[in-house]
Amino acid sequence: MVACVNNCLACLQKLCMHKVPIFTSLNQEELRKIASLIQHQEYQKGEALFVEGALVSSLIIINEGSAKAFRYTSEGREQILYIFAEGDFLGEQNLLSNQRASYTVEALANVKLCLLAKQEFQQLLEEYPTIAVKIIAELGSRMTRLENSLQSIGVRSIDARICSLLLDFSLKYGKAVPEGILLRLPLSREGMANYLGIARETISRKLGQFENEGLIRGVSNKELLILERDKLAALAGELG
Amino acid sequence: MVACVNNCLACLQKLCMHKVPIFTSLNQEELRKIASLIQHQEYQKGEALFVEGALVSSLIIINEGSAKAFRYTSEGREQILYIFAEGDFLGEQNLLSNQRASYTVEALANVKLCLLAKQEFQQLLEEYPTIAVKIIAELGSRMTRLENSLQSIGVRSIDARICSLLLDFSLKYGKAVPEGILLRLPLSREGMANYLGIARETISRKLGQFENEGLIRGVSNKELLILERDKLAALAGELG
DNA sequence: TTAAAACTTTGATTTCAATCACATAATTCT
C-alpha cells in the first residue's frame, strides 16, 4: 500500500498541479481527484493557444514552455502584455465572468498544457472555496506585475526600461554562472521591442551600447550574459 | 412593518454597498447586516487615503468623489495607475494576500469612504462564497482596464493616447448635451500628463491643436466639450 | 547543402516631443 501511495505521489509530482500555486492548499487525495479531470495539449512554437475574442472553455495551465499574450495597437504593432511561463495559468477570466479573451496567446516555444474544463473548474471552486482566495491572491500579484509594466513603460528613459526588462528576465530565465547571470532570452529583439513599445532597431543599438559599456555580453543571439547586475539595476532605477 | 422595511431599504440605497458590484448577489437582509459593519471616513482633496507600502486594514469603497493611485517613477515623475470613482473598491489585495499597498492613493476631490474591516470582510467571504467570485470578476475587469492602459501607453502616437484618454473620461464623467459630450475633467493638465507619461506642455499643445481642428472646445479649465466624438475615436484608433 | 526567408545590425536622416524659459491665468489664502 505504502509503495502504491508513493508511486502515485511520484506521478503527481510531474503534473502541472504541483507547479501552480492555486492548488497548493489541497491535500494529496484532492490533488489526485483533480488530476483525473485534467486534459493535455501541446502546441508548436508560433501557434496560437487562443485568439483575442475567443471564448476559452478551460482553465489553461502551462506545464512546459512559454507563451506571450498580446494585442495589436491601433498602429498595427503587436503590444505584448504578458509572458507566461511554466506554472502560470490563464483563461480564468473567461471562465468566471464569461468575458471573451482580451488578448491573443501564442507559443514562444513548444508548450505542453494542462487543461481543466470550465464545468469541472467551477465545481472545484464550490467544493474548495480556498481556491478562490488563492486565485484572488494570484490575480493580485499579476496586477502588481502589470502595474510595474505600466510604470516602467511610463518611464521616459528607454535605457531604464530595457534594463528593467533584462533584470526581469534574469529572475525568470537566468542562471548564475561565475561571470554573472546567463540569460536565455524568451523573446526575439522584435519581441522585446514590442514588449517595451519601442522600435526594433533601438533595442539593437541599446544592447550594443550596454555591451560596449561592459554591462552585458552577447553570447549568442538568444543568450546573453549579465556582467554588472548592480549597474544595470542602478540604470533601471532600482525599480525591479 | 412594511413601512419600516421600506424605510430601511430607502436608507440602504444611499449606502456604498449599492454602488459596488461585489455585493449585488446579496439580498436585503444580508445587505442590512453588512451595513451595520461599515465605518465611514472623509478625506479632503489632496489628502492621501494611504501611501505605498502601507498595510491597509480595511476594504475601502468610494461612496463619493474620486481618487488617483500612483507611484513615483525612477525619474521622480508621478505615474498614475488608476483613477478610482464612485463605487470602486480598493485595498482588497492587502486584505487577501497580506501584501503592502503597491501604490499611494490620493483624493482628487473630497471623498467619502465606506470601510469594511479586514476581519469582517474575511468572515463575509467565508459566509458568502459568491462574493469571492464577484471579486474575481471585478479584478478581471480591472485587469482588462490596466491592459488597455498598457496597450495605449505602448502606442507611440501621442495624439492617439490623448484621444483615448478623453474618450475614457467621457464614459465616466461625460454628460450628453446637444452639442456633444460635456466633460468635467477629473485630472489637471499635469495629472493627465502623468497618467499618459508625457510632458505637461505637450498636453496643452495637443488640446489646443484638437480645439483648432474643431474636435473639442474648452469650456473652462476643468471642463471641455467633445464635439466630434467619432473623429476622436478614429484618431484613438478605435481602441476605446 | 543550398536557397529562401526571417531576423538583426548599422548608418543617415527626419520627426516629434521634451526641455528650458517665461508670460499669463486661475486658485488659494489671509
Add this chain to the structure above:
DNA sequence: AGAATTATGTGATTGAAATCAAAGTTTTAA
C-alpha cells in the same frame, strides 16, 4: 480684495528615438 501660490499656455531649442535604407546574419525549408 489683493497678494501669493499654483496651474497653464506659448515660443525656441534640443535631443533622442523613429524611420528609411541597406547590408549582414541566422534560421528554416526544400
